[in-house]
Amino acid sequence: MGVKAHPALLSGAFAYAVMMAVELNDTALMLRYKDGDMTAFETLYGRHKGALFRFLVRQTGNQQFAEDVFQEVWSRIIRNRDSYQADAKFTTYLYHIARNCSVDQHRRMQKRDNDISENEAAVPEAQAQDGNPVATAETADIRIAIVDALNQLPNDQREAFLLKEESGLSLEEIATVTGVGRETVKSRLRYALSKLRQCLPQPETAGVEDD
């Protein structure tokens, strides 16, 4: 994000989009979109769509469910753009909405008594099939194991882990999004990390840091 391109080297809307992508932070982009700049939204959406979608898929364990929530999250951001306040970090704002939408959608689904158990099983399989074809068998096994372990985590721990991994939020920001204290978030993360580490090949020498 530190790269700056000279506008003269680029041209037209593309140059403008690149400039914004490089220089403007999320809050500024959101404010530009609020003022009617569609390109700002494109940039903002491009930045967060992947992480948000992954968060929702992993958190809900249901691709279709995640797509519905994903669309609802962005719809809310679009609808409420005029009331957006720049005093909060956009990522915190985004994941706060995502969490609320997920809860709402989950309640709606429970009311409809939809059986989501079949779809739950479909996600890990789909992830396994989406893997890199050139990856080694060991890497593929690790991926599957991580996803399986993630699905087996308690919801709170999985949520904390996913927020950390996907959104890049700090402990304090995760605490804000989830509505708990910082130490609670920390505890959940430690617990989640400990469980997930069991899926990984143990290092040859004990006490060596991961990676």
Add this chain to the structure above:
Amino acid sequence: MTEKPDNETELNDEQFEAYLDGNSAVSHAYREANTPAPPPALDRAIRKEAEAALLPKRRNFMDWDMEFWRQWARPVSTVVIMGVSLAVVLQVMDIRPEKNIAMMDAPDASSALIKAPRSEALLQRAPAESTADKRLAEGAMVAAQSAAKAEPASRARMASKLSGTLPDGAADAPALAREQSIAADLPAISESETAMYSIAADRISADPENAIETLRLADNAMEEWNAGAQASADIWLAGIAAMEDSDQAGIAHNELTKMARHYPKIVERYQQQKEFSAAARLDINAAADADLTLERSPVTTQAAMADQTTNPLPNPDVWAAGIARLYADDSEQAAAERAKILRIYPYYVWQ
């Protein structure tokens, strides 16, 4: 969340800090495994929605209408409610007095007439003993004849007098002023149109000696009333007098107040006579000289007689008492005075 991770995989602080910094095998493994992305169709739908949201809204009439009502619904509702409430209050204030006259009087007057049979019983019990009632009937009849000439001013004066429970200083009180204006605005009621008055007048004319019997028509008066006829003044007044005699002064006062709206002159005369009679009797009893009493009575009861200055009408009781004191029964002067009384009060019964 106080539970500690298993010892086998327990993280030390350095490892956890490394994880928080993004340097963790778990993080790497997770990122490698993370491949799901939103479908292109979903991407397009969201972008389209975002773009559509930026387009200027076409505000149709319904949008404007809803926005207008959303903004103004509360103040408009408040104003409408206040306006309706005010209108209802004003309407009630306007209708109530008229209702008293036009509608509420009907059952009340009927109640006066219902009481009438009781007074009839009193009247029929002993004609010789109920001379006061006879005198009332006479006074009522004479006054009724002049009632048709009643002017609005006298009506207003009567209304003021009848509602005169207020102190003098309260003459400008809104209620009193309103009562007076209502009384002044009342249309003149022609007694000739009164069914019972006509009947009573015919009976009295045909048989003056038994004029008191006319009051028995009170029973029939109820039927006439139910048929829509106005209460006859004499019947009404007879009922009121009977109620006063039977210690029902409160009801009698109310009935008299109502009657004053229809027969202001009659009621005015009735009250003047009552006041004058009482005052004159006191004077006569107190005075040693009947001559002086008769002359002095109008003076001492000046207030009571104030309205008679334009149309003097001596009280027959006082007149008769004075005659009895002044002249011998068989004297010419006494006969002449009695003749005068009978000209004015043809149905007066001598005590």
